[in-house]
Amino acid sequence: xxxxxxxxxxxxxxxxxxxxxxxxxxxxxxxxxxxxxxxxxxxxxxxxxxxxxxxxxxxxxxxxxxxxxxxxxxxxxxxxxxxxxxxxxxxxxxxxxxxxxxxxxxxxxxxxxxxxxxxxxxxxxxxxxxxxxxxxxxxxxxxxxxxxxxxxxxxxxxxxxxxxxxxxxxxxxxxxxxxxxxxxxxxxxxxxxxxxxxxxxxxxxxxxxxxxxxxxxxxxxxxxxxxxxxxxxxxxxxxxxxxxxxxxxxxxxxxxxxxxxxxxxxxxxxxxxxxxxxxxxxxxxxxxxxxxxxxxxxxxxxxxxxxxxxxxxxxxxxxxxxxxxxxxxxxxxxxxxxxxxxxxxxxxxxxxxxxxxxxxxxxxxxxxxxxxxxxxxxxxxxxxxxxxxxxxxxxxxxxxxxxxxxxxxxxxxxxxxxxxx
Ligand code: HEC
Ligand SMILES: [Cu+2]
Numbered sequence: 001x002x003x004x005x006x007x008x009x010x011x012x013x014x015x016x017x018x019x020x021x022x023x024x025x026x027x028x029x030x031x032x033x034x035x036x037x038x039x040x041x042x043x044x045x046x047x048x049x050x051x052x053x054x055x056x057x058x059x060x061x062x063x064x065x066x067x068x069x070x071x072x073x074x075x076x077x078x079x080x081x082x083x084x085x086x087x088x089x090x091x092x093x094x095x096x097x098x099x100x101x102x103x104x105x106x107x108x109x110x111x112x113x114x115x116x117x118x119x120x121x122x123x124x125x126x127x128x129x130x131x132x133x134x135x136x137x138x139x140x141x142x143x144x145x146x147x148x149x150x151x152x153x154x155x156x157x158x159x160x161x162x163x164x165x166x167x168x169x170x171x172x173x174x175x176x177x178x179x180x181x182x183x184x185x186x187x188x189x190x191x192x193x194x195x196x197x198x199x200x201x202x203x204x205x206x207x208x209x210x211x212x213x214x215x216x217x218x219x220x221x222x223x224x225x226x227x228x229x230x231x232x233x234x235x236x237x238x239x240x241x242x243x244x245x246x247x248x249x250x251x252x253x254x255x256x257x258x259x260x261x262x263x264x265x266x267x268x269x270x271x272x273x274x275x276x277x278x279x280x281x282x283x284x285x286x287x288x289x290x291x292x293x294x295x296x297x298x299x300x301x302x303x304x305x306x307x308x309x310x311x312x313x314x315x316x317x318x319x320x321x322x323x324x325x326x327x328x329x330x331x332x333x334x335x336x337x338x339x340x341x342x343x344x345x346x347x348x349x350x351x352x353x354x355x356x357x358x359x360x361x362x363x364x365x366x367x368x369x370x371x372x373x374x375x376x377x378x379x380x381x382x383x384x385x386x387x388x389x390x391x392x393x394x395x396x397x398x399x400x401x402x403x404x405x406x407x408x409x410x411x412x413x414x415x416x417x418x419x420x421x
Contacts, residue, residue: 034220035193041219042212044196047121054117058110125196128176128210136210137172140180143188143201145227146234146386147349147362157254160339166349168304168357170249173216173240181207189225192238198224213240218301221363229385235363239304249308256340257352257420258310260317279373279414280407304358307367310421323416330403332413335392338420348388355420361386372414377405 031038040046079085128136140151147167155163171177181190183201191197196211213219223234241249327333328342335345339352354360357367361383365371375382380389390396393403405413 035222037193040194041217042195042214044125044209044211045192045194047124048196051114051117051121055114058113062110125209127208128178132176136176136178138178138180139169139171140182141169141190141201143181143183143185143190143223143227143234144347144387145185146223146230146383148190148221148223148234148236149349152250155250155254157339163250163253164337164350165253165353166351166357167235167359167362168237168239169221170239170241170246170253171213172246173213173242175243176210176212178208178210181209186227187225188223188227188234190221191224192219192221194219195238200225213238216240216242216245216301218299218304218358230383233362233364233383235359237300237304237359237363239301252308252356252421253353257338258355259340260315260320260419279369279411280377300358307358308356308421310355310419315419316415319412319415320419321416323412323414323419326409326413327416330405330409330413331392335388351417351420353420355418369414369418372417373410376410376413 033039037045037049037052040049127133138153140153142149142151148169150165150169152163152165157163179190181199181201183203185203187203188201189198190201190209192211195213196209199207199209201207217240219238219240221236221238223231225231227234324341327338333343333345335348336343336351337345339350343351349362354367359365360367360372361375361379364382365375379386379393383389394401
């Protein structure tokens with residue numbers, strides 16, 4: 001006897017699958033991930049979703065109509081007996097003016113229905129609407145293989161130039177933000193699915209986009225144009241803050257890097273080094289797994305807020321001072337800027353306030369001491385081919401380590417960088 005499921009026709013499987021997929025879509029269980037374009041949080045993303053949905057409705061309508069006619073014809077006119085099969089085909093005709101005109105008009109109508117919102121939203125998403133332009137905040141985002149640099153042309157720091165940060169873009173909420181898009185190397189693409197996107201960052205071309213976050217929050221961004229080895233983990237975050245908190249954040253960022261002064265050292269007294277025994281994880285420096293997305297204990301926005309404040313009780317000034325010294329000695333400073341301290345490099349992310357970020361390595365790892373340890377000990381494990389690795393760590397040809405760091409040194413560097421709030 002045949003097993004009942006064997007007799008199920010493939011068509012039935014297909015139907016069942018489509019039905020389940022449709023149910024899943026309807027109940028929304030696939031649609032609220034951190035990078036979902038269906039869970040929109042701003043007017044630009046909403047306009048893009050609207051165009052998408054209009055297209056979905058129109059094409060779904062076409063699918064149902066054409067599908068029904070096809071199903072009807074297939075069932076109604078199928079051969080029911082051998083006689084049917086052997087019979088002459090019915091008289092053939094060619095061309096029916098009425099049918100053709102109606103089909104052409106119906107298609108044109110469908111396209112017009114799609115074209116109206118599409119054209120309207122192309123204008124809308126292109127630039128900040130005229131009436132909001134004066135209140136728009138301007139930022140320049142630059143793509144690097146494989147991280148993002150953010151510059152605030154409106155915030156000039158005396159004798160330095162505009163404020164620069166890396167990988168975490170902090171913006172004012174409920175206010176249009178106009179983002180200039182640049183790249184220093186290949187084509188990248190700037191995409192924050194819940195807010196807006198995506199627009200390419202093209203060499204020698206001044207692109208831009210605009211977005212607005214309806215509410216304060218923590219949003220996920222991603223490079224959306226294949227750009228080499230670590231393209232898939234070229235991520236970033238957007239943190240939207242209420243006006244006052246944004247102003248406070250700017251004021252803090254404009255400060256030079258936090259220095260653990262002798263006064264702080266005195267206050268700390270003779271705290272034992274043991275508290276900071278090692279940031280090294282059991283995995284052995286390289287981490288146990290390629291952590292795809294950082295998991296926060298709390299929600300990421302709360303985690304971000306916690307990161308903004310230093311807790312001197314958890315800091316070891318001696319270790320921090322040692323880390324600052326090593327940052328020069330191990331040549332980290334040639335690629336990274338730490339404004340006010342020794343770092344002056346521009347080929348890597350600005351680290352002036354790196355301790356206040358929730359992620360490192362362009363949104364790849366959560367910014368905790370153990371994860372930072374893992375990153376500094378072996379950056380190429382997490383981001384194959386990254387420029388910190390190739391430029392500063394290991395000779396790609398021979399595999400020989402160019403900067404040798406032992407555990408104690410990595411610990412000190414981590415303590416130092418984490419103190420930069
Ligand atoms: C040859 C240039 C170069 C040198 C030298 C270098 N780095 Fe980097 N560093 C980079 C680049 C490029 C990145 C970005 C990597 C990425 O995310 O693709 C980076 C990323 C980082 C990050 C993560 C920052 C963030 O916000 O994502 C930290 C922390 C860091 N480096 C620390 C160090 C330390 C400590 C040293 C010295 C031991 C060092 N770097 C030496 C180029 C360099
Ligand atoms: Cu990219």
